[in-house]
Amino acid sequence: MNQEKETSPVSGYIMLIIVALLFFSSLFILIATKNPFFILGILISIILCPGFFFVNPNSSRVLVLFGDYKGTVKKNGFFWVNPFFVKTNISLRARNFDSERVKVNDKVGNPILIGVILVWQVKNTFKAAFEVDNYEEFVRIQSDAAVRKLAGQYPYDNFEDNEAEITLRSGLDEVNHALEENLSQRLDIAGIKVIEARIGYLAYASEIASAMLRRQQATAIVAARHKIVEGAVSMVEMALDDLSKREVIDLDEERKAAMVSNLMVVLCADKDVTPVVNSGTLNH
Structure with a gap:
């Protein structure tokens, strides 16, 4: 199993009624008859309680039983599953990531400061949960790597490269498209969809900024x-x-x-x- 499997667990409201009836009936009979056997019913109802959980809109729960992936719950509501299931919450909402300003060299070797703004969301919960250790940290590191690679492919401007038709400063549409394609390939392993990627900050490094301005x-x-x-x-x-x-x-x-x-x-x-x-x- 290496693909996401969506599952629909039992309604939590129905199981809540069953567990409540089991608990209170066992407790009533135990008090009435003094029969210790009905303590078992009380214990069972307590053991069943951890199986209750809820899923908010645009959220999901990844279910794992003793290392075996059982499926992902994406439907929002109140549910009950086997109380021994490990339920990992993974948000399906779109998220913004504004990277730190990275100091790199452009195509002609000029030191520049560049940052990226990324809009992303989890599309495959299985990959996000099991293909990488921490998918949020994975997004951060891969975004940094993609920015460094992008900066080395284009010059900041065409002062020193007269044949360059696309530069980081003037060719934003082409550069942003290349950045988005690169990030999509890198983040696909974690089941993450890139909604938008663009350069959020671009400037010469401080040591050459004044010279380049002149x-x-x-x-x-x-x-x-x-x-x-x-x-x-x-x-x-x-x-x-x-x-x-x-x-x-x-x-x-x-x-x-x-x-x-x-x-x-x-x-x-x-x-x-x-x-x-x-x-x-x-x-x-």
Whole structure:
């Protein structure tokens, strides 16, 4: 037997009536007749009492008799079974697991801090009870192992790996899907279903965080400057074309170069430009 077997035990209400009748009738007859034989009825009713148990909604009880798995009770209610059964309670509710922030190296070797949020529930009570020692601890350890493996498969970003299309920071959908698949395979041995798995925390480790922040800022500045220059060139080109088409002024190559230089300075400067009035010619 290596699979879950659902069972339906006797109603606890019926057995409660039987045990109560046995106890009180034996006690009454013992008092009335003084016959010690009816002490046996009282003892039997006391022995039967540990067989009573109840199952809450979205809970279960795994029944074992002297090392032999007898089944799992998933139906909620009040029941009675053999009093020698060991009844282990296993919750079937969905649970959240927010892992600790683990320090690992990404694909290119950068130290990062990463944590995972996992939503899981027990689907196979036999595996959860007998395939692993402690299924809750198993979830914690395997989640940690899955996060470490995931971090080594992707770079944090594509600064050092320009060919990386998926990164931990930008490719969250693909990364979370890969994490969920990995955890599902790892936790299946314990009869656990992964409902959702996603990265809950992601950051560079403290020793390189400041350097990486400056690098990101520099990249952003370069990208912004590129856009500014690209727009400035377009504006200068448009200005020269309009002046030429409208015949506002006839510019030779030297004047065009000076105009282009001045316009580029004005459009690309990161500070306000102070104009200088030239009352002479370009050469004086």
